[in-house]
Amino acid sequence: NTPFDSSTHPHRRVNPLTNEHVLVSPHRTKRPWQGQTEPPQAVNLPRHDPQCYLCPGNERAGGLRNDAYESTYNFVNDYAAVLPPPGPIAPPSPHPLLTTEPVQGGCDVIVFHPRHDLTLARLSLEEIGKVIEQWCAIYQTRGSQEGIEYVQIFENKGAMMGCSNPHPHGQAWSLSVVPTLPATELANLTKYSLSDPAPSAAPKGPKNRPCLLCEYAHFEIDVPHDTGRVVFKNEHWVALVPWWAIWPFEILLLPYKRHVPSISHLTANEKNSFAQILSNVTKRYDNLFSCSFAYSMGIHQRPVPRPESAALISDEEDEENVAHLHLHFAPPLLRSASVRKFLVGFELMGEPQRDLTPEQAAQRLRDCSEVHYLDGAA
């Protein structure tokens, strides 16, 4: 009987944040690819594009004109997926299986930089710091609005991820409901906090209860194990390919030194090392296949900031703080700048399937240079 080898034998792993499985088929990368390839990316983008609705001073679709901004820039999405509260009340359901829930909220666009031709990977730490400040500001402002229960900050990067404009930008959708995925993660974080795992030296959540993500990060970076899934780590943050990664080079980025419910909880030092690890990770991504690496990124955290009224409870006693801040990076590329993984057929109808192990992916990302390939020549 051959002993089990995770880099050879098909197996499945569980994501404890969602209780969903991923099928790992490591031998499958040997498969030749004869399918669709991605079109080559535009190179030599101009610093300012007169046609771009995100560049400073340009006119947008709705007819409004952008400021001549010099750093980050926010505005309300001209084609928002949700509209401001109050909205109409819920109609009666025609059948118990058919329920409708009106949703209100707001959709913001967050431009990262005035230059059309840059991306997070090519911004200075100071410039990335300003993006982080914008995320904090939007989370705080939108999340304190009447009727808003959740703020989802995300970035779609690259045409193959449905991003319609290369100008560096992200979005924040603020909603009157907590969406499915973060709601599931929060339920599982809460469940874990009430469980009784083996004692460990990991940081603890509110009421000194265990935190799933603090435990997980602690296990991954505990040096004696050396799990091989850590891509990069600095004073406060770790970037790793999680045990349960779906996308080929998926990354989970989180603070590991203490339990941090949201970006509002970050200290100045933690924000500095957040900028540093964002720069490091996005540079490695670009260097992996020498291209501007496409991904969707999302920030998961406490649904909205602590209200003023909670000031009497300490942060450590506030059960709502069960969330632990983390970022998911979901990048589609698998083999090269033009060959992506398609999560289709079996993945849509059965469960996600991946073609290399998370450990193999982490190794590839660890091997990437920390100097951006376009700056390497200097």
Place this chain on the structure above:
Amino acid sequence: NTPFDSSTHPHRRVNPLTNEHVLVSPHRTKRPWQGQTEPPQAVNLPRHDPQCYLCPGNERAGGLRNDAYESTYNFVNDYAAVLPPPGPIAPPSPHPLLTTEPVQGGCDVIVFHPRHDLTLARLSLEEIGKVIEQWCAIYQTRGSQEGIEYVQIFENKGAMMGCSNPHPHGQAWSLSVVPTLPATELANLTKYSLSDPAPSAAPKGPKNRPCLLCEYAHFEIDVPHDTGRVVFKNEHWVALVPWWAIWPFEILLLPYKRHVPSISHLTANEKNSFAQILSNVTKRYDNLFSCSFAYSMGIHQRPVPRPESAALISDEEDEENVAHLHLHFAPPLLRSASVRKFLVGFELMGEPQRDLTPEQAAQRLRDCSEVHYLDGAA
């Protein structure tokens, strides 16, 4: 206070098969699209392509040669995602959050027709009937194998859905585990069967208990309501855009006259009308944007056929028969043959979002001709 109007006001709906939400933003189709468009499809494909590894008589990647087949044709995938049982036993978990489960099984390719240039939409009813027979045969054979707990039959169609070969074909992945999505659906079907919904005239599941999908189909086709979500219906089957559809023109196809746990349970008449509705739906799809419409399709049913040993229990008493046969079609196109919906950023990090209502989508599909656009000139 404006009354709620589902074709104008953003809202979310619940999928009772998964308990997940979809955010519906009907006003969003007005948004201009400046992002990636899909490359035009190859037209005038040859009837036989010497380079195609699926055409009769050709050599495949593994070096094996296809028979000179004249109808459907099956073989084991040369790059299977899972390998035959028995496999190595599960290793001890390094941490309770990191579990590994070895998976065994087999991956079959099912070629629908010898001609390279056809698709389901252009096959005769008799030819589609042969594909159905193949699905039944694979479900029966694979599903009776020692160690196989689930058979997932699916089709990836079109380059934008990761299909690497236009030759008409599907796959069946047979596994030693029930994958996440069908396991969730089965759990919700079971839960519903134990619930006590309002009495209705819908067919009943085993032990005369309610079946979620029988109830749902019954509600949708009950003429007095006319929900507007039915695309096409024949003697035994209905194709509809479900209340909770995620993909722009998603279709749920299921038998509505009686509770049918699997394709093994279909009568000859039911198979004939299955072929007819498959032909009707795939023709409408192609006609929607006058192109070979891309999709992923999957058959959900009883995980494996009833074993011989169950012969003593009647079909109506067999609790495993709680599953109700249905097909999901997940097609990405949104506005035209080249503009698709990207389920990215918010969708990956929050919850799926759609830009037109299921009712609007069903109307568009109802309006499509039943004669294939390439045959219309005749």
